[in-house]
Structure formats: C-alpha cells, structure tokens
Amino acid sequence: MRAYPTPQTISQAAAILQQGGLVAFPTETVYGLGANALDATAVAKIFEVKERPFFDPLIVHISDLRKLPLLARDIPLTARKLIDAFWPGPLTIVLQKTPLVPDIVTAGLDTVAIRMPAHPIARQILSKADIPIAAPSANRFGMLSPTCADHVESQLGEKVELIVDGGKCEVGIESTIIKIAGNSATLLRYGGIPLEDIEKVIKHIEIPTENNKIESPGQLPTHYAPRTPLMIIETPIAPNKEIAYLAFCNAPKGEFLAVEVLSPHADFREAAANLFSCLHRLDSCGARMIVAETVPEIGLGRAIMDRIKKAAKKNSC
Ligand code: AMP
Ligand code: MG
Secondary structure (H helix, E strand, O other): OEEOOOHHHHHHHHHHHHOOOOEEEOOOOOOEEEEEOOOHHHHHHHHHHHOOOOOOOOEEEOOOHHHHHHHEOOOOHHHHHHHHHHOOOOEEEEEEEOOOOOHHHHOOOOEEEEEOOOOHHHHHHHHHHOOOEEOOEOOOOOEOOOOOHHHHHHHHHHHOOEEEOOOOOOOOOOOEEEEEEOOEEEEEEOOOOOHHHHHOOOOOEEOOOOOOOOOOOOOOOOOOEOOOOEEEEOOOOOOOOOEEEEEOOOOOOOOOOEEEEOOOOOOHHHHHHHHHHHHHHHHOOOOOEEEEEOOOOOOOHHHHHHHHHHHHHOOOO
C-alpha cells in the first residue's frame, strides 16, 4: 500500500515496524526500506525483498541521541564532534557495536553504521516507532536508488507493506560514510555531506585510493547501476538517435534519443538531487547506451561522479 504522510499513516508505519514488518519511507538522501534494527527476523526481510547479499551491512537510523548507547559503545571524541556538526543530516558514522545489534545488521562485523536523518517524515516515523530502524535504500540490490515514491513502487511494489509518499528527496544522493576508530577517521563512501565540510570539523581523514583500498564491505563497484550500459565521456560526441545523454549543465548540440541536464545552474546540490531521477528516465527510454558527461570532482561533485563511475563499471566488469 502507498499513502501520503498523514498522522494516521505515521502511526500505521510505526506499528508495522514495531510488529516486525517493512516500511518504505522518505529521507533527505534517498527512500529507505526500514525494519526494526534489533529484530533479526525483521531485518532478514529487508535482504529478501531487496535481494541484497548478506555480506552487505545496513545503516541503522535513529531520531534521538538517547538511542545511540543502545547501538554503539566507546564513542570517541572525534565521533562526538561529527555528531554535533552534522546530525541530523546525511552523514553515517561507523562505530564499535553493542551486543544488542544483531549480526545480520552488521554482516558479522564488530562495528555498526549509524545515521540520524533530517527528513521530518523519517523523524516522525522513527520517534513514533521508538526503535532504531535499519534502512538501506528502497530499491532492488545494485539498481538505481529511489528518490521518489514511484521509484520505490516500480522496484518493490507489493513486497512492502507500506510506502510512505513524501515527494522528492531533497539531497537525492546517499549519505557520506565515515568510520571512526579511536582517533582515526576513514572515509568509506562519498555522499551528501562534502568532504571539505567534514575536514573543517576533524583535521585528518584517511581517504582510501584505488591502490590502497581499505576493507569496506558492500562497496561494490557495480552499485547504483541502470540496466542500460552507461559510458562516461570526457569530450562531446556526435549526435545519435539511439543514445541517451546525461549532461551536467548544458544540453548537448544535435539530436539524441533523450537528454537530461543535471543542473542548468551548474549547482552541485541541484545536480545531486536530480541524479537518480535523470538516470531512471534515461534508463527507461529504450536507448542502446547512456553517455554521461563528467562533473567536476569537488564538493558534492565527488559523490555524483562516484555514483556515475559505479553505474559505468557495471559494463566493464
Ligand atoms: P546503504 O546501501 O546506503 O544502506 O549503505 C550501506 C553501506 O554502508 C554498506 O554497503 C557498507 O559499505 C557501509 N557500511 C554499513 N555498515 C558498515 C560497517 N559496520 N562497516 C563498514 N561499512 C559499513
Ligand atoms: Mg543502496
């Protein structure tokens, strides 16, 4: 069932979660598919519905800092600084877990990924349910992330008891993930909070490179992929009516099967918010191939390029 977020819908969503069911709901990043994070059987349903491999751990969502000690222990000062600066918001922090967090949530790791979303509907559902909620993106595993209720419905449809329709996600790209261990901070995923902003709060962040990859389960090269092959282009290409075109700020010259412009104002926030919707549309227009322009890799541009590169990788591995 799909419903707008009335007070009754929020109560219904909370009741379903408390009873071990699944609810898809909007967050500022993308739509999440939520289950009670402390109930291993409920969490197992997420993996089943998404067809997600069990080695890919989930992010646990809370709306209240008082829930943090249930999930994490030995919280270092560095983590506290990040929490003060960026929660609620699109930053996930990986910390040492408590025994209360089931292994299925963390893929057997002794750490847990935690986020406090800023979206008012997500927050209302979390506080009404009054339990930590494990919630990956509400899509089939490896496919494009959902940034509106239509995307959720077309990928998961009847498999979810309730889809709460809160319109379009404002950030539109997944959270930044930072792992904190003692004094050290490591970037695990580029996302909705630009690295430059985080570096203003904590001085040194380790950034794994291709050659120096740290273990980051679930960060597969083929995430976020459209069904249509996608190729990144550095320079303009000749018009082609079989090709769909993803531009950063200016539409290309000549005729393509479909064209999407991420941000006519060359604004990274606008581009991030539009990215998955544009890719969903280009993916469904019947093109032989999607070509994507590069986006400057500064600020949110890094997270945008990370997703575009992952969409392109699918076809090269
Ligand atoms: P999502 O698919 O947006 O729900 O994000 C989940 C991702 O967070 C996983 O694919 C991992 O890369 C990362 N993650 C979650 N838990 C952990 C953890 N305990 N340690 C390291 N990375 C994690
Ligand atoms: Mg996902």
